[in-house]
Amino acid sequence: MAELSELIERCKTGDGLAFREVFRAHRADVARLVQRMTGRPADLEDIVQEVFLQVYRSIKDFRGQSRFSTWLYRVTVNVVLMQRRAARSRPVTHEAPDDAFGPDLRELPDDQVARARRVAAFYRLLDRLSDKKRAVFVLHELEGLSPSEIAKVVSAPVLTVRTRLFYARRELLTLLREEPSLAVVARELVHEVDAEAALSETEST
Amino acid sequence: MSRKRSDEEQALAHLVGELRELPPPELDWDRVEARLMNEPRPASGSVAPGFFGRLRLPAAALVAVATGVFLFAARHKPSPVAQSKATARIQNGPINGDALAVGTHVTAGNRNVVVEHVGRARWTLDPHATASVVDAAEFLTVRLEDGALSASVVPKPKPETFAVEVGGTRVAVHGTAFRVERVGDRIEVEVTEGTVAVEPIGTHSDPSFLLRRGSRGSFGLDGRTGSVEGNASVVMRDSGPKSHREIARSVAASPSHALATATPPASSAMSAPSADGALNPQPPSAAQPTPALPEQPSISDIEAGVSSAVELLNRCFRDKTQSTGVSVSVSTGMTLSIAGDGTVQSVTFGPPLAPAVEDCGVAGLRNLTFAHSLEGATFTRILELKR
Numbered sequence: 001m002a003e004l005s006e007l008i009e010r011c012k013t014g015d016g017l018a019f020r021e022v023f024r025a026h027r028a029d030v031a032r033l034v035q036r037m038t039g040r041p042a043d044l045e046d047i048v049q050e051v052f053l054q055v056y057r058s059i060k061d062f063r064g065q066s067r068f069s070t071w072l073y074r075v076t077v078n079v080v081l082m083q084r085r086a087a088r089s090r091p092v093t094h095e096a097p098d099d100a101f102g103p104d105l106r107e108l109p110d111d112q113v114a115r116a117r118r119v120a121a122f123y124r125l126l127d128r129l130s131d132k133k134r135a136v137f138v139l140h141e142l143e144g145l146s147p148s149e150i151a152k153v154v155s156a157p158v159l160t161v162r163t164r165l166f167y168a169r170r171e172l173l174t175l176l177r178e179e180p181s182l183a184v185v186a187r188e189l190v191h192e193v194d195a196e197a198a199l200s201e202t203e204s205t
Numbered sequence: 206m207s208r209k210r211s212d213e214e215q216a217l218a219h220l221v222g223e224l225r226e227l228p229p230p231e232l233d234w235d236r237v238e239a240r241l242m243n244e245p246r247p248a249s250g251s252v253a254p255g256f257f258g259r260l261r262l263p264a265a266a267l268v269a270v271a272t273g274v275f276l277f278a279a280r281h282k283p284s285p286v287a288q289s290k291a292t293a294r295i296q297n298g299p300i301n302g303d304a305l306a307v308g309t310h311v312t313a314g315n316r317n318v319v320v321e322h323v324g325r326a327r328w329t330l331d332p333h334a335t336a337s338v339v340d341a342a343e344f345l346t347v348r349l350e351d352g353a354l355s356a357s358v359v360p361k362p363k364p365e366t367f368a369v370e371v372g373g374t375r376v377a378v379h380g381t382a383f384r385v386e387r388v389g390d391r392i393e394v395e396v397t398e399g400t401v402a403v404e405p406i407g408t409h410s411d412p413s414f415l416l417r418r419g420s421r422g423s424f425g426l427d428g429r430t431g432s433v434e435g436n437a438s439v440v441m442r443d444s445g446p447k448s449h450r451e452i453a454r455s456v457a458a459s460p461s462h463a464l465a466t467a468t469p470p471a472s473s474a475m476s477a478p479s480a481d482g483a484l485n486p487q488p489p490s491a492a493q494p495t496p497a498l499p500e501q502p503s504i505s506d507i508e509a510g511v512s513s514a515v516e517l518l519n520r521c522f523r524d525k526t527q528s529t530g531v532s533v534s535v536s537t538g539m540t541l542s543i544a545g546d547g548t549v550q551s552v553t554f555g556p557p558l559a560p561a562v563e564d565c566g567v568a569g570l571r572n573l574t575f576a577h578s579l580e581g582a583t584f585t586r587i588l589e590l591k592r
Contacts, residue, residue, distance in 0.1 A: 020242060027237070032229040045232050050306075052241055057308035061339050061348070063406070075307065078341060082306050115223060122220040141221050155342035159507065159584045166538055166587040169217070176213045 004068055011059045023052050029069070030076050036142045037080045037135065039123035051079045066152050073139065073153045081131050125175050133168035136161055299327065303341070310337040313352070326367045326378075328356040331386075339370060346370060353386035358399075370406055372426025377402045383416075392431075395421040404428050498579045502543065506576035511586050513573055514539065514566075521565035522558075522590040534591040542583040547575040558590075 004025075010018035027048065034047050054075050062071050126134055135154060139145045140161075145153070147161045154161065299321035305311070311318060313330040321327045326345055330336055334352020347354065348370045358367045358378045368377040369385045371392045376385050382398035394403060396416045403414040405428030414433055416422055424431030502510075518539070526533070537558055542550040549570050554563060575582075 016242060020238065023238065023241065024234075027232075027234060028229045031232055035227075035230045036224065044230060045237060048232065049237050049240060052237075054306060054308050056241075058339075061308075074342075078307050082304070085304065118220060119223060119227065122224060142225055155340065155344050159586065162587050163538070163585045166585075172217055173213045176216055 005064070008059060008062060008064075008068060011056070012062075019056055022055070026069075026072055027052070030072065033073065033076050033138070033143060034080055036138045037077070038084070039120070039127065043083075047079060047083055050083070051076050054079055070149060070152050073143075073145070074155075077135050077139075077153060081135070084131060125172060128175060129168055129171055133164050133171065136164040137168040137172070140165055302326075302328075302338070302345075305338050305341065307338055307341050310335060310350075324359060326356060326358040328354055328369075330354055336369075344368065349385055349387055351387060353384065353393075355382075355384040357382045372428075373406050374424055374426055374428035375404050375406045377404065390426055392424045392426065393421070394424065403431065498545075498577055500579045501582040502547070502576040502578045507543075507582065507584060510543075510573055510575045511541075514541070514570060514586075515588060517569040517573075518558075518562070518566045518588060519590055521562050521569065523592050525561040525565050526559060526592055532592070534589055536587065536589050538585050539588050540583065540585045541570070543575045543578075543581045545578055545581045547577050549573055549575075550581070562590075 004022075007018045007022050011022060030051050031044065031048050034044055034051070038044065038047070055072065058075065062068065126137070129137065132154070136150055139150045139153060140147065147158050147165065150161045151158045156164075299319040300311070302320040302322035305320070311320060311330060312335040313332050315332050317332060318330040318334075319327060320330070322341075322345055328336070328347060331353040334354060335350045336354055337348045337350065338346075339348045340346035344367075346368045347356075354369060356367060356369065356378065368375050370376075371385060371387050372390075374392055376383070376392070376394055378399065378401055383394060383396045383401045386393040392403075394401060394416060396418055398418055400418075401416045403416065403422065403424055414422055414424070414431060416433060416435075420433060420435030422431050422433040522535070535558065537554045537556055540551075540553045540555070542552075544550045552567055552570050554566075557563065558566070
């Protein structure tokens with residue numbers, strides 16, 4: 001594959017083959033971030049597609065002042081937030097069931113069922129954070145970006161990013177404590193961890 | 206900390222770990238790629254549902270709020286990527302700018318188009334003007350491609366919250382109201398309220414020109430050359446890193462900005478210097494320029510002070526808590542308010558620290574000084590104190 005910088009320059013001239021290569025190289029990263037920011041909504045594919053459409057439209061504005069991945073994160077976050085805002089303005093016709101975001105639980109072993117339910121519960125919990133806090137939390141805790149990288153993605157000072165991160169964590173801890181279903185999850189997890197630790201201690205002795 | 210809190214933290218860490226381990230979603234990539242690359246364009250007025258229908262969403266959202274002009278929700282070069290032909294006849298009233306995705310082009314018809322970002326800015330396109338949203342995050346940025354644009358920006362403590370880009374030039378708002386017009390290879394800027402900085406794109410906060418209320422200027426597309434009239438000034442960068450000074454050629458410079466002034470002609474035409482300061486510097490006047498204080502301390506100044514504060518508080522934490530042979534750590538948010546003279550005005554901790562630790566920290570922080578600025582700053586920093 002050609003160098004990324006070369007592909008980007010070709011994309012700016014409207015080169016479809018170059019754009020296809022950029023799409024293929026980065027589509028999994030974009031899909032993963034969209035999934036993490038939204039749970040797994042039914043329109044994940046549409047959002048990913050919208051991200052790349054925005055990339056195509058805006059790539060001429062990419063000036064190489066940051067890494068392409070940072071810029072792509074930025075476009076992705078903006079598209080997700082736009083989609084969420086649009087979704088909020090549409091009437092809600094039904095609530096998605098708990099398991100709507102995961103695989104068919106009937107086909108999974110018990111431990112995987114429990115895990116799928118925990119993931120769904122955690123996505124619901126993340127969904128209760130404000131857009132800004134959720135974006136910062138996901139980018140830092142799940143994507144592994146540093147606060148300074150996140151600052152570039154969300155166009156905010158590093159101190160603001162750190163502050164949002166602090167309050168996102170604090171709110172999540174509060175939600176874990178106050179939300180009955182998630183408190184159960186927390187207790188189960190802790191007992192599970194304790195039991196695993198005890199088991200491994202027993203085995204080692 | 207209680208066992209309960211510890212449980213929740215463990216649970217949170219575990220949940221985060223589980224989410225991290227999830228494999229990337231498996232999508233039908235062939236279908237997505239086909240839609241992006243190969244889908245035929247819809248005939249005008251018969252946009253198919255699905256992909257093209259989604260492209261119309263931004264325009265569709267505007268149908269209810271404006272009329273009499275056409276808004277092209279997705280106007281771009283011909284390409285293998287599917288294009289939107291979406292247009293909407295929209296009603297009078299401002300368009301919700303927050304609903305416009307980055308990259309969205311807005312073209313006015315025979316009447317003005319008003320775009321409003323609630324609580325942030327309102328920009329008005331003259332008839333037949335075209336602009337696109339370049340950045341919709343905290344630095345709201347619009348690229349003017351053709352015609353004229355007037356903007357009114359809600360004042361914020363931050364120095365810049367809105368900018369218009371034309372060619373290679375960036376017009377950034379420090380104040381409230383201004384107008385930008387592209388006339389061929391020139392950019393005409395007129396300021397009715399506040400202060401506007403004109404600078405090359407990519408040299409953020411390093412302006413070539415500062416225009417204040419009642420002033421106007423005509424600039425090249427490179428953001429470096431131009432002429433100004435009225436209450437405006439040209440900024441010259443020193444050779445040293447990060448420093449710049451405003452030469453004494455400004456016309457009745459605003460005293461609140463502490464700019465150096467001289468007796469200027471009624472209008473001045475000059476080139477702003479290049480980054481190395483070599484281009485057409487004005488002869489030094491009798492009045493040496495006074496470096497203007499920044500409105501707030503820079504991030505690096507704050508970080509340096511915060512590092513000292515962290516050291517101090519860690520020392521207090523070690524000295525003022527009892528040692529039981531167990532490693533202990535606490536997390537707190539420290540909010541510091543810094544006065545313009547760099548002294549610490551107030552400090553709060555949330556959650557609070559032990560009284561003895563707080564007393565020790567506050568006493569030490571009184572002696573801490575930050576860089577001078579016009580307004581000072583208030584910021585919060587998360588601290589992890591360990592013993």
